[in-house]
Amino acid sequence: MNRFRLVLIGTGLIASTMLSAHALTVPSTGKSVIPNPELAKTSLDRLRMLGAPKPLTKPAAHALAADPAPANQGCQEIQLNQAYDLNTPATNELQCFQLVISQKTKLDAILINMPTDAGFAAYLLQAKDDGNHVLLDSQVGTSASRSLHKVVEPGRYFLAVQGQSGTGGKPYTFGILGYTQFDAYEPNDRIDIPSLISTNRTIQGTLDNASDIDFYRIDIPKRINHTLVQFEGPQTAEVKQANGNWATLPNDGKRYQLPPSDTIPAADGKPEQRFVMVRVRNKDGVTATTYKLHSTTPAASFDWNAWSAENLTNLVESGVLKVARELQIGGSVKDASNRNVGAGVPVRILVSYVDVLGSTAYQKLLDQIVTTTPTGGYYAKVTLPECYGAAKEDKATLSRPADHWTIEYNSGRQIKDSSGKPMIYYQVELPGTPRRDGKPGNELVQMELVHVCKETYRGRW
Numbered sequence: 001m002n003r004f005r006l007v008l009i010g011t012g013l014i015a016s017t018m019l020s021a022h023a024l025t026v027p028s029t030g031k032s033v034i035p036n037p038e039l040a041k042t043s044l045d046r047l048r049m050l051g052a053p054k055p056l057t058k059p060a061a062h063a064l065a066a067d068p069a070p071a072n073q074g075c076q077e078i079q080l081n082q083a084y085d086l087n088t089p090a091t092n093e094l095q096c097f098q099l100v101i102s103q104k105t106k107l108d109a110i111l112i113n114m115p116t117d118a119g120f121a122a123y124l125l126q127a128k129d130d131g132n133h134v135l136l137d138s139q140v141g142t143s144a145s146r147s148l149h150k151v152v153e154p155g156r157y158f159l160a161v162q163g164q165s166g167t168g169g170k171p172y173t174f175g176i177l178g179y180t181q182f183d184a185y186e187p188n189d190r191i192d193i194p195s196l197i198s199t200n201r202t203i204q205g206t207l208d209n210a211s212d213i214d215f216y217r218i219d220i221p222k223r224i225n226h227t228l229v230q231f232e233g234p235q236t237a238e239v240k241q242a243n244g245n246w247a248t249l250p251n252d253g254k255r256y257q258l259p260p261s262d263t264i265p266a267a268d269g270k271p272e273q274r275f276v277m278v279r280v281r282n283k284d285g286v287t288a289t290t291y292k293l294h295s296t297t298p299a300a301s302f303d304w305n306a307w308s309a310e311n312l313t314n315l316v317e318s319g320v321l322k323v324a325r326e327l328q329i330g331g332s333v334k335d336a337s338n339r340n341v342g343a344g345v346p347v348r349i350l351v352s353y354v355d356v357l358g359s360t361a362y363q364k365l366l367d368q369i370v371t372t373t374p375t376g377g378y379y380a381k382v383t384l385p386e387c388y389g390a391a392k393e394d395k396a397t398l399s400r401p402a403d404h405w406t407i408e409y410n411s412g413r414q415i416k417d418s419s420g421k422p423m424i425y426y427q428v429e430l431p432g433t434p435r436r437d438g439k440p441g442n443e444l445v446q447m448e449l450v451h452v453c454k455e456t457y458r459g460r461w
Contacts, residue, residue, distance in 0.1 A: 069127035069156040072098055078159075080105075083175040088115060088161070090168030095161045098127075099176060102154050106186050106208060108177040109137075109148040109159050116142050118166025124148040127156040137193075140164065149187035179208040181289075188215045191240075194277065199227060199297040200335060205280060206289050207235065213281045218295045220260055220274040224433060227276050228255040228344065233291025240277040249278065255296060255344050296342065297335035304331035304428050304445055315395035316407050317450050323384060324452040327351060329426060330379040333372050340376030347371070347378040348442075350427040353385070353451070369431070387453040394458070404458040410451040425449060 071077070075096035078084060089095050101107070109124050121140040125133045136150040136157075148159070159176060183206040185195035194215035197203055205214055220227050231237040231249050238246040240261040249256060260274040280291055308323040316322070329349050333341045351366040366382040390410050396402040429444030 069129055071156070072096070072127070072158070075158060078176065080176055080178045083173055085171060085173055088118065088120060088168045088170050088172055089163040091118075091163045091165055093163050093168060097159045097174075097176075098156060100156050101152055101178065103180060104151070104153055105178040105180055106151045106182040107149065107157065108179070108189065109146075109174070110177060111146040111161065111172060111174040112144065114144050114146065114172045115166070115170045116144050118142065118168065118170070119164040120146070121162045121164055122146040122148055123158075123160040123162070124150055125158040125160065126152065127158065133158065137187075142166075147189060149189045149193065151182065151186050177209075182206060182208040185214065185216070189213055191215050191277065191279070197293070197295060199295045200339065202292055202294040204290060204292050207280065207282055207291070208289070210282055213279055216278045216280075216293060218276045218278065220276065221297055222271070224297065226257045226259050228296040228341070229258055229276065229278060230255040230294040230296075231278075231280075231291070232294075233280070234283070235280050235291050236283050237278060237280045237291070237293070240279075246279070255294070255342070257344075257346075301338075301443070302331055302333040302347070302428070302430055304329070306330075306426060306447060306449075312452055313395065313397075313405050313407065313455055315397070315405060316391075316393055316409055316452075317411055320411075320448065320450050322409075322450045322452050324455075325384050325386075326381065327384060327426065327449070328379070328381050329428060330377065331428070332376045333378065333430065334376070341372060342376055343372055343374045345372040345376070345378075346431050348427075348429045348431055349378075349380045350429070351382050351384075352425060352427070366426075384451060387451050401460045403460050406456040406458060407452065408454040410453065411448075 075098040078097045078099050080099055080101070086095065107124065109122065111120075111122055114120060119140065119142050121138065123138045124136045126136055127133055136152070137148040139146045139148060142165075157176075159174070161174075183204070185197075185203065185205055186208070187193060188195040189212065194217040196217050196219070199218060199221065203216075207214065218227055218229065229239070229249060230253070231251050232253070233251065237249040237251065239249050239258055241247055242259065242261065258276045261277040262275060264273040264275070266272040278293065280293070306321055306327060306329045308321070308327060310324050310326060312322050312324060314322055329351075333345050333347065335341050346369050348369050349366060350364065350368075353363050353365050365384060366380065368380055370378050370380050372378050387410055388408070392406065392408045394404065394406050396404045425446055425448045427444055427446045429442040431442055433443040435441055435443050
């Protein structure tokens with residue numbers, strides 16, 4: 001056995017210890033601890049379930065037969081799924097623990113009851129056959145708890161705890177928990193290591209233990225102000241709100257429109273990214289494991305149509321929709337991948353009208369939010385009032401002999417009010433969907449109508 005030194009990169013700190021030929025090297029920085037109200041409780045529960053804390057053992061003199069990498073004589077051996085009591089290291093001191101994993105396992109390294117008047121860093125590392133050590137996860141800060149997570153292959157792994165500030169020597173409890181039944185989205189146990197899931201897909205997740213929490217980040221595509229999320233399962237799904245609070249996502253088979261939880265600022269040539277954060281955890285008394293989380297890109301574009309089923313001559317203003325008493329409007333809404341969005345997407349339909357012989361103020365004949373059907377379609381119908389035509393024309397069909405008509409109408413094309421707006425028009429818009437031209441407001445379309453007031457048949461000649 002040789003004497004080596006443990007070097008903490010970046011601080012210049014050198015802590016003397018007895019090591020084997022495979023020296024342990026860890027970085028001096030890690031992820032800052034992000035407060036999680038459930039973390040301390042669930043971590044403590046998980047360690048309590050393991051029974052009374054066990055005493056630490058001396059490192060094995062020789063590597064076990066199953067070891068893929070030699071033991072480190074400067075690190076104490078610990079066992080998977082056991083809790084240990086120890087005193088915290090002083091500033092610039094480091095404690096090192098090691099264990100061997102024999103099959104693919106999700107590791108949860110948990111440290112609890114740590115003093116909050118001192119700073120500590122925790123590192124999870126893997127030993128390599130060439131003597132190097134790979135950092136798998138880390139946390140730093142003054143929180144009362146730490147949790148490190150990684151799905152690992154068989155091998156030798158290390159947990160290192162370094163004092164960074166304050167006084168050491170205070171008791172805390174730690175352990176490394178292992179789970180072999182986990183989904184492909186692990187590890188996602190902390191809000192700073194969520195699984196990134198794309199929209200327009202359904203994932204089936206698994207809570208690998210009763211106190212597991214799964215975090216997911218759903219990015220919101222450009223031009224879209226929200227996303228749609230549906231949850232299926234007996235667990236509790238929650239969405240992070242902009243104010244930092246968490247709101248329960250109903251489990252009723254419906255898709256809910258969720259605004260951004262947060263925004264990643266533009267940096268390093270990457271554009272700004274808005275996202276929704278969702279977490280899934282077990283309810284008290286619930287031991288179910290699987291659940292489904294469905295995310296959908298909301299409305300990005302829409303097609304539209306307006307028509308009248310009335311029997312009109314269509315002899316005036318070719319190319320413009322003619323309506324007498326009943327206007328019908330419909331279409332379908334598409335997502336960013338040009339697929340139907342399905343049910344529940346809001347669409348606003350507005351029909352405005354001015355009576356040229358009465359008030360000059362616009363009347364809203366319809367201002368309604370409708371929601372899309374399961375196939376992404378929407379529909380609305382509005383009854384127009386009787387009118388008195390500001391325009392009057394004699395028209396004839398092209399047939400011989402021709403049918404002759406006198407048509408009285410109000411034209412959105414020819415007759416404007418004092419501000420230049422048409423006398424009657426309809427508008428369809430997608431709330432929460434920015435306009436493609438970059439102007440303020442929602443994505444919309446506005447079309448003028450010919451409001452037919454009266455058609456009088458004059459005969460055929």
